[in-house]
Amino acid sequence: MNQEDVRRQITGRAIPVPGNDIDTDRIIPARYLKSVTFEGLEEHVFGDDRRQSPGHPFNQARYRGARVLVVGQNFGCGSSREHAPEALRRWGIRGIVGGSFGEIFFGNCVALGIPCLTVHPEDNGWLLEAVARQPEQEVLLDVEQRRVRCGERTLPAGIPDGPRTLFLTGTWDATRVLLDAGEAIDRAAKGLPYVSGY
Amino acid sequence: MAETLLEKVWRAHTVRTLPSGQTQLLIGLHLVHEVTSPQAFQMLREAGLKVRFPDRTFATIDHIVPTASQRRPFGDLLAEEMTVHLVRNCREFGIPLFDLDSGRQGIVHVIGPELGLTQPGMTIACGDSHTSTHGALGALAFGIGTSQVRDVLASQCLALSKPRIRQIRVEGGLARGVYAKDVILAIINRLGVKGGVGYAYEYAGSAVEAMSMEERLTICNMSVEAGARLGYVNPDATTFAYLKGRPFAPPGEVFDRAVAWWRGMATDPGAPFDDVARLDAQAIQPMVTWGINPGQSVGVGERLPHPSQAPEPDRPAWEEALAFMAFDPGRPVAGIPIDVAFIGSCTNARLSDLRAAAEVVRGRKVARAVRALVVPGSQAVAAAAEREGLHEIFLEAGFEWRKAGCSLCLGMNEDKLQGREVCASSSNRNFKGRQGSPTGRTLLMSPAMVAAAAVTGSVADVRELLR
Numbered sequence A: 001m002n003q004e005d006v007r008r009q010i011t012g013r014a015i016p017v018p019g020n021d022i023d024t025d026r027i028i029p030a031r032y033l034k035s036v037t038f039e040g041l042e043e044h045v046f047g048d049d050r051r052q053s054p055g056h057p058f059n060q061a062r063y064r065g066a067r068v069l070v071v072g073q074n075f076g077c078g079s080s081r082e083h084a085p086e087a088l089r090r091w092g093i094r095g096i097v098g099g100s101f102g103e104i105f106f107g108n109c110v111a112l113g114i115p116c117l118t119v120h121p122e123d124n125g126w127l128l129e130a131v132a133r134q135p136e137q138e139v140l141l142d143v144e145q146r147r148v149r150c151g152e153r154t155l156p157a158g159i160p161d162g163p164r165t166l167f168l169t170g171t172w173d174a175t176r177v178l179l180d181a182g183e184a185i186d187r188a189a190k191g192l193p194y195v196s197g198y
Numbered sequence B: 001m002a003e004t005l006l007e008k009v010w011r012a013h014t015v016r017t018l019p020s021g022q023t024q025l026l027i028g029l030h031l032v033h034e035v036t037s038p039q040a041f042q043m044l045r046e047a048g049l050k051v052r053f054p055d056r057t058f059a060t061i062d063h064i065v066p067t068a069s070q071r072r073p074f075g076d077l078l079a080e081e082m083t084v085h086l087v088r089n090c091r092e093f094g095i096p097l098f099d100l101d102s103g104r105q106g107i108v109h110v111i112g113p114e115l116g117l118t119q120p121g122m123t124i125a126c127g128d129s130h131t132s133t134h135g136a137l138g139a140l141a142f143g144i145g146t147s148q149v150r151d152v153l154a155s156q157c158l159a160l161s162k163p164r165i166r167q168i169r170v171e172g173g174l175a176r177g178v179y180a181k182d183v184i185l186a187i188i189n190r191l192g193v194k195g196g197v198g199y200a201y202e203y204a205g206s207a208v209e210a211m212s213m214e215e216r217l218t219i220c221n222m223s224v225e226a227g228a229r230l231g232y233v234n235p236d237a238t239t240f241a242y243l244k245g246r247p248f249a250p251p252g253e254v255f256d257r258a259v260a261w262w263r264g265m266a267t268d269p270g271a272p273f274d275d276v277a278r279l280d281a282q283a284i285q286p287m288v289t290w291g292i293n294p295g296q297s298v299g300v301g302e303r304l305p306h307p308s309q310a311p312e313p314d315r316p317a318w319e320e321a322l323a324f325m326a327f328d329p330g331r332p333v334a335g336i337p338i339d340v341a342f343i344g345s346c347t348n349a350r351l352s353d354l355r356a357a358a359e360v361v362r363g364r365k366v367a368r369a370v371r372a373l374v375v376p377g378s379q380a381v382a383a384a385a386e387r388e389g390l391h392e393i394f395l396e397a398g399f400e401w402r403k404a405g406c407s408l409c410l411g412m413n414e415d416k417l418q419g420r421e422v423c424a425s426s427s428n429r430n431f432k433g434r435q436g437s438p439t440g441r442t443l444l445m446s447p448a449m450v451a452a453a454a455v456t457g458s459v460a461d462v463r464e465l466l467r
Ligand code: SF4
Pocket: B062, B063, B107, B108, B109, B128, B130, B345, B346, B347, B405, B406, B409, B410, B427, B428
């Protein structure tokens, strides 16, 4: 285990992006994917939305430096592009809390060490408003205790057991873990008729 | 005990249970394209790792290729650079690439089944959310991100939690002019764009059983638009007949032994599901989306909704969608004028799709001021269509006949909407900005409906043109 990779809690100021079904095309439009690296993606996070609405939270100075992103339902649905969480990470986001998440997006966030926590719809609405009202306050995402603290309130939060364990043990970077299986991988492959011959 | 295909395939590919409780799942087929892989290859290089099973990995180039001319070097230098990287990465790591001169290039989810790479009982991964498409042959196929592309390259495995399973039974026959695309749009409309989160969708029922393989591919393609990372149809005689003789399908007598194994992987009668949903095929009419997610749709004979009709939590989304689209609530969807007609994408750019569209287009002309293009899903589809003379029908009507690629589905090449243009599109996503213009507007529908819109200049009921 690498201590630096443990993600027990994330604290920091928060930035709210309200709205449901915000897809990864909106988080990072496709034309910014035309690159063989992830460099500079942070500049284009929510690129089109920001241009169309100058009041977009990612345009507002008061949210600069935020580490926690607060979103609505089904955030990150659509395209599998890891460029979306990469752009958010490079912008400074270290944890996300919302109503629910697109599944591939959630998995990509795990692979980048960004915990995504879910809260009850009513708490979700309250949290979005609370961080918009007071952007300077710290928000705590507690992966271990499954809760979110904002001001005086502590909200129960969800994260599935598997990803939670990966964050608490600092093993979310899966490559090494998977390679540890060693020859068991080859044995599993040989056991498949379409690999070994029918 | 009776089991689903999900259970059986999952078990057959389980390497071990990980300390996190997740499964280390072996991936039988890994498909790679130019947009989501370069960073993964770079990570591999930096970690000093090799590709574990290069012969179970195949690459193509689809997202950024120009479709007017595919001569290298491409005019777009960034696209050229990505292509150079893909070619180099494939060479360095020993991965077969279906390059532009191979005759086999095309959209990754079109060529996998077409070449017989996609087979029943497999696990399939690709750095692309529409990998769900391959489930049509009875495989567990799902999209992954770039870090996971790296993991599969390095270990041929993924760490995953098994999804729950919902069976969707579509019973009865489809009316003329109603296609697989309409069925999946109706399913998404009913179950919602996040209804499938955490689920695999098994599509079944007499309507699905009666479908051709290409129709099933269209259905499974849009599973991810329903929130489900994977969707599948149980393998049956249609599946086996489709695979027989394909370049990478098992040859000769081996094929018969393969069929026996494939059959055994299908869901057993009486297997339990976490949930079952039912749809009446006869009640489905040609569908058109009016909003900015694929669940926001109506039948072509219906009117756009008022936000006040939305279920409470969806109201802001409906308001946002109608405002973005600048459509009046309550107006009939038929008659909405279009600027562009796009027949293409991994949802609907196979031979049967082009045939269905050509049937509508034959003897008609593209309406004035409409820009219309057909982008075949693969070089093989293009060649087959040309052998039948479909390209001539399209060209004569005023369509452009392009080379294979993703094209206007996501606007990463030169094919983009301009400004506020409205596009009748056979693709799968109507997200804001999806077709290359941040303010462009997309109406999803079947290829035949796109053809109807192209020749009339506005959204039209294809059933009237087929009479
Ligand atoms: S056709 Fe569209 S949806 Fe399909 S792989 Fe290409 S970009 Fe993705």
